[in-house]
Amino acid sequence: xxxxxxxxxxxxxxxxxxxxxxxxxxxxxxxxxxxxxxxxxxxxxxxxxxxxxxxxxxxxxxxxxxxxxxxxxxxxxxxxxxxxxxxxxxxxxxxxxxxxxxxxxxxxxxxxxxxxxxxxxxxxxxxxxxxxxxxxxxxxxxxxxxxxxxxxxxxxxxxxxxxxxxxxxxxxxxxxxxxxxxxxxxxxxxxxxxxxxxxxxxxxxxxxxxxxxxxxxxxxxxxxxxxxxxxxxxxxxxxxxxxxxxxxxxxxxxxxxxxxxxxxxxxxxxxxxxxxxxxxxxxxxxxxxxxxxxxxxxxxxxxxxxxxxxxxxxxxxxxxxxxxxxxxxxxxxxxxxxxxxxxxxxxxxxxxxxxxxxxxxxxxxxxxxxxxxxxxxxxxxxxxxxxxxxxxxxxxxxxxxxxxxxxxxxxxxxxxxxxxxxxx
Amino acid sequence: xxxxxxxxxxxxxxxxxxxxxxxxxxxxxxxxxxxxxxxxxxxxxxxxxxxxxxxxxxxxxxxxxxxxxxxxxxxxxxxxxxxxxxxxxxxxxxxxxxxxxxxxxxxxxxxxxxxxxxxxxxxxxxxxxxxxxxxxxxxxxxxxxxxxxxxxxxxxxxxxxxxxxxxxxxxxxxxxxxxxxxxxxxxxxxxxxxxxxxxxxxxxxxxxxxxxxxxxxxxxxxxxxxxxxxxxxxxx
Ligand SMILES: Nc1ncnc2c1ncn2[C@@H]1O[C@H](COP(=O)(O)OP(=O)(O)OP(=O)(O)O)[C@@H](O)[C@H]1O
Ligand SMILES: [Mg+2]
Numbered sequence: 001x002x003x004x005x006x007x008x009x010x011x012x013x014x015x016x017x018x019x020x021x022x023x024x025x026x027x028x029x030x031x032x033x034x035x036x037x038x039x040x041x042x043x044x045x046x047x048x049x050x051x052x053x054x055x056x057x058x059x060x061x062x063x064x065x066x067x068x069x070x071x072x073x074x075x076x077x078x079x080x081x082x083x084x085x086x087x088x089x090x091x092x093x094x095x096x097x098x099x100x101x102x103x104x105x106x107x108x109x110x111x112x113x114x115x116x117x118x119x120x121x122x123x124x125x126x127x128x129x130x131x132x133x134x135x136x137x138x139x140x141x142x143x144x145x146x147x148x149x150x151x152x153x154x155x156x157x158x159x160x161x162x163x164x165x166x167x168x169x170x171x172x173x174x175x176x177x178x179x180x181x182x183x184x185x186x187x188x189x190x191x192x193x194x195x196x197x198x199x200x201x202x203x204x205x206x207x208x209x210x211x212x213x214x215x216x217x218x219x220x221x222x223x224x225x226x227x228x229x230x231x232x233x234x235x236x237x238x239x240x241x242x243x244x245x246x247x248x249x250x251x252x253x254x255x256x257x258x259x260x261x262x263x264x265x266x267x268x269x270x271x272x273x274x275x276x277x278x279x280x281x282x283x284x285x286x287x288x289x290x291x292x293x294x295x296x297x298x299x300x301x302x303x304x305x306x307x308x309x310x311x312x313x314x315x316x317x318x319x320x321x322x323x324x325x326x327x328x329x330x331x332x333x334x335x336x337x338x339x340x341x342x343x344x345x346x347x348x349x350x351x352x353x354x355x356x357x358x359x360x361x362x363x364x365x366x367x368x369x370x371x372x373x374x375x376x377x378x379x380x381x382x383x384x385x386x387x388x389x390x391x392x393x394x395x396x397x398x399x400x401x402x403x404x405x406x407x408x409x410x411x412x413x414x415x416x417x418x419x420x421x422x423x424x
Numbered sequence: 425x426x427x428x429x430x431x432x433x434x435x436x437x438x439x440x441x442x443x444x445x446x447x448x449x450x451x452x453x454x455x456x457x458x459x460x461x462x463x464x465x466x467x468x469x470x471x472x473x474x475x476x477x478x479x480x481x482x483x484x485x486x487x488x489x490x491x492x493x494x495x496x497x498x499x500x501x502x503x504x505x506x507x508x509x510x511x512x513x514x515x516x517x518x519x520x521x522x523x524x525x526x527x528x529x530x531x532x533x534x535x536x537x538x539x540x541x542x543x544x545x546x547x548x549x550x551x552x553x554x555x556x557x558x559x560x561x562x563x564x565x566x567x568x569x570x571x572x573x574x575x576x577x578x579x580x581x582x583x584x585x586x587x588x589x590x591x592x593x594x595x596x597x598x599x600x601x602x603x604x605x606x607x608x609x610x611x612x613x614x615x616x617x618x619x620x621x622x623x624x625x626x627x628x629x630x631x632x633x634x635x636x637x638x639x640x641x642x643x644x645x646x647x648x649x650x651x652x653x654x655x656x657x658x659x660x
Contacts (some may be wrong), residue, residue: 001538001539004526004530004533004534004537007525007526007530008523008525008526011525011526012525026594124497194428313522313523315521316521316523316534317534317538318482318506319480319482319509319515319517320510320515320534320535320538321506321507321509321510321513321535321538322506322510322512322538323506324502324506325502325504408481415482415483415502416477416482416483417483417503419477419482419483
């Protein structure tokens with residue numbers, strides 16, 4: 001009997017083709033879009049984690065409350081001890097101290113007079129200890145536009161746009177002017193070893209990257225850091241995992257009312273970032289839901305039309321003694337079959353698109369101009385195995401639900417009424 | 425041969441018509457013996473299709489009792505009435521109602537599939553049924569390629585392939601020309617004689633009537649005359 005049904009399905013192209021096409025397109029869109037959004041989220045999260053937040057980060061309670069002011073006076077001190085504790089308590093993470101600080105960059109002319117000046121954002125990371133991951137983490141080799149990565153104390157690397165504005169080139173001397181942790185004036189000469197380009201304006205326009213030890217000396221904050229960033233050794237950010245780590249840490253250090261107790265935050269605790277993530281996730285969920293609803297409605301109607309065309313067939317089968325329930329069941333098998341075929345093709349196409357966009361990427365720099373977020377300029381889609389099911393299951397479900405709805409309209413009626421309507 | 429294959433007692437069928445009701449069959453009492461070649465005749469609207477559908481358990485009586493093959497169809501479940509149709513009743517309709525995407529063979533085979541017969545049994549029975557109606561060479565054709573007469577012969581093969589005890593035929597010749605109508609009737613007459621299948625027709629076609637051995641006249645939902653013809657077999 002099943003063979004009989006499938007024979008009909010294969011021969012009657014108008015019965016199979018439209019639903020397959022509808023499902024294929026729907027599944028294709030779902031898979032492609034999900035892959036793209038995934039890629040976007042992952043790039044977005046990854047870049048923010050690398051440049052700014054880590055997967056988790058530790059700061060003082062006071063620093064957390066005033067973060068936007070970059071208050072180095074509220075920095076963590078005695079970080080050697082804290083680092084050791086973190087390494088023993090959370091071995092799944094690599095820990096990196098950093099110092100973010102603001103100041104001014106002064107470019108002297110030959111006679112030592114100030115030629116040009118501009119604000120900078122200092123970002124001190126471990127560049128010179130010899131056992132650092134930070135160079136790779138910040139993709140410095142790739143981001144390097146000119147010159148070389150600092151190899152000795154006293155060398156800094158600056159954002160390409162900043163270099164252009166201040167007319168700086170590798171080898172030039174600059175003076176940093178700012179204030180120490182205690183608030184007294186500090187300045188020091190550095191050599192520009194090179195320039196970097198991330199394609200992110202917040203970095204390229206203002207950043208000055210230097211070694212942690214140089215910054216500690218400059219800012220008079222020995223053994224201190226504004227934050228310690230933690231990176232999962234799995235390399236990928238998992239929100240739940242990060243939240244667990246955060247809670248475990250904070251539970252251990254809570255209690256003392258000290259302003260300077262360390263607190264841990266996860267990447268998604270960063271308010272704008274967290275907002276974006278929630279927004280994107282619910283947006284993509286909603287899009288998929290809408291697609292399924294639309295597909296179901298289209299297939300429901302296609303099922304009704306198809307059902308009308310096949311009224312005679314149903315009538316004959318009923319007259320021959322097939323039970324209504326069985327006819328209905330066979331109809332659902334048909335739907336399952338068409339649903340699977342459509343979903344397979346849709347998924348394949350969607351995955352193909354995802355892989356293409358993963359390789360190719362779409363330049364969205366035009367769209368993110370003026371944004372305050374660190375956002376990658378080129379978005380690549382991201383394939384993950386769950387893309388195989390994200391469209392597949394809704395595709396099959398939409399076909400089966402559509403058929404169930406259209407079938408009910410036919411099979412809730414009494415056999416006698418049906419036979420009359422069939423005019424057989 | 426006096427086995428009662430159908431017993432109808434005080435059958436009444438009423439259809440709701442808005443506020444009131446319309447009585448399509450009024451107190452019918454009839455019996456059919458196994459192997460009859462009978463028909464309901466009468467003007468349009470007299471209730472022929474209605475009573476045939478009740479006999480085929482496609483519809484239910486409002487009042488009275490209708491026993492088909494020992495089953496009281498007045499209160500059969502959906503499942504039981506489907507089973508009765510599947511095992512014992514073949515239908516032939518006015519518009520042949522073959523399924524266009526299937527071959528002649530597959531159209532005839534369908535009722536055997538429902539009966540879960542093996543492939544070998546099906547092959548044998550379908551071939552035999554097609555031979556009966558003289559269409560053994562058309563097995564691989566599809567219905568749209570057939571003439572009206574051929575189509576109705578396929579429909580006959582489909583109705584008899586499972587060797588039902590009863591075949592119900594509602595206006596089987598309405599869409600056929602005179603020559604084909606005769607061929608169809610003779611085919612069924614032959615089946616009736618050789619297989620002892622009970623045939624019950626609903627018709628107002630004179631060509632059909634002349635083959636009937638029993639004519640039950642319906643008039644406004646009542647049996648106005650029940651005449652048994654002297655046994656004669658028409659030969660061409
Ligand atoms: N579902 C229904 N609801 C209301 N009235 C109905 C219904 N079905 C049939 N009737 C009425 O019952 C009467 C008998 O109908 P039936 O179809 O049995 O006639 P018939 O003898 O087969 O006529 P025809 O020769 O035109 O096929 C008709 O008057 C018809 O209008
Ligand atoms: Mg009729």
